[in-house]
Amino acid sequence: MSDDVTAAPDGGQAAPAPDAVPAQGAASGNWFDGFENADLKGYVETKGFKSGEALAESYQNLEKLRGVPADQLVQFPADPSDREAMLPVYAKMGMPESADQYTNVLGDGFDDNVFQSVAAQAHALGLGDGQFQGLQQIMAEQSQMLTEAQETATAEAFDNWKSGNEQGFQNAAKLMADVGMDEAGLEGLLSGDKAAMYDFLAKVGARSGEPNVITGDTPQGEGFGMSPASARQKINELMADSNFMEQYTSANSKVRAPAIERMTKLQEAASRQG
Numbered sequence: 001m002s003d004d005v006t007a008a009p010d011g012g013q014a015a016p017a018p019d020a021v022p023a024q025g026a027a028s029g030n031w032f033d034g035f036e037n038a039d040l041k042g043y044v045e046t047k048g049f050k051s052g053e054a055l056a057e058s059y060q061n062l063e064k065l066r067g068v069p070a071d072q073l074v075q076f077p078a079d080p081s082d083r084e085a086m087l088p089v090y091a092k093m094g095m096p097e098s099a100d101q102y103t104n105v106l107g108d109g110f111d112d113n114v115f116q117s118v119a120a121q122a123h124a125l126g127l128g129d130g131q132f133q134g135l136q137q138i139m140a141e142q143s144q145m146l147t148e149a150q151e152t153a154t155a156e157a158f159d160n161w162k163s164g165n166e167q168g169f170q171n172a173a174k175l176m177a178d179v180g181m182d183e184a185g186l187e188g189l190l191s192g193d194k195a196a197m198y199d200f201l202a203k204v205g206a207r208s209g210e211p212n213v214i215t216g217d218t219p220q221g222e223g224f225g226m227s228p229a230s231a232r233q234k235i236n237e238l239m240a241d242s243n244f245m246e247q248y249t250s251a252n253s254k255v256r257a258p259a260i261e262r263m264t265k266l267q268e269a270a271s272r273q274g
Contacts, residue, residue: 086126094128103129105136154190155251162249173249174239179203180267183257231270238263 031051035041049055074092077085096102099119106115122132162169176186180203188196226234238244248259 083124083126090126090128093126094130095123095126096129099123101129102132105133106140158251169249170239170245173245175204177235177239177248177263177267180264180271181260182264183253183260186256186260187253226266226269228270228272231266235263235266235270238266 030045032041032044032049035044044055047058049058074089076089080086099116099122102119102122104110104115119132122135127135179200181200185196185200189200238248244259247255248263250256250259
């Protein structure tokens with residue numbers, strides 16, 4: 001029997017052995033076979049990560065998708081109507097621990113009881129402090145717009161009434177002069193102040209009991225130096241002066257104030273007993 005013998009390369013050295021070929025059907029090892037945590041090993045295998053690099057790339061993509069650190073993530077409960085379950089979410093959004101910790105941006109001029117009531121409702125709804133401050137700003141802006149609209153409508157309504165009721169306007173203006181209505185009293189009436197209304201009626205009642213004719217010294221100029229009769233005469237002259245009456249009944253308080261002050265001083269002089 002003769003065997004084939006491979007010729008040795010020059011130098012007398014033996015030829016290298018060929019690479020080993022895995023036996024047919026033998027399973028190759030996985031890169032995660034060395035994991036000691038069986039659950040983690042099963043997770044990687046189920047997800048089909050082909051290498052550690054693929055796993056690292058998947059985690060990197062997750063961080064990009066998340067966009068923020070873990071402590072900034074918010075997990076919403078299954079039922080958003082469950083306030084207790086939503087409290088951690090509200091806290092993340094800036095809701096204070098109690099309603100009295102909300103910031104008041106409306107100022108001291110806003111009714112404190114009303115603010116506390118609104119703040120309690122905001123807390124029940126889970127609003128953050130920043131959200132509630134924004135809501136207050138909207139409330140203030142809307143209130144200002146309503147006030148300006150009401151003032152404009154009031155001035156327009158008065159002008160329309162005055163243009164069609166000249167005699168009624170003269171009567172009303174004379175009554176105001178007779179009872180010594182000043183700027184503060186007029187503003188109180190326009191605002192619906194009950195005390196101002198009763199003060200006006202009291203002056204009307206007191207005035208109605210005074211005599212119609214007051215005699216006294218000769219005129220000495222407007223003001224406290226005038227006699228009651230002279231003051232009354234000056235009042236009548238001003239009531240007939242269209243320019244003065246336009247100022248006296250102007251919708252502009254800055255225009256109206258000097259005329260009312262002048263008339264008030266005359267009325268005080270006219271009401272003194274000679």
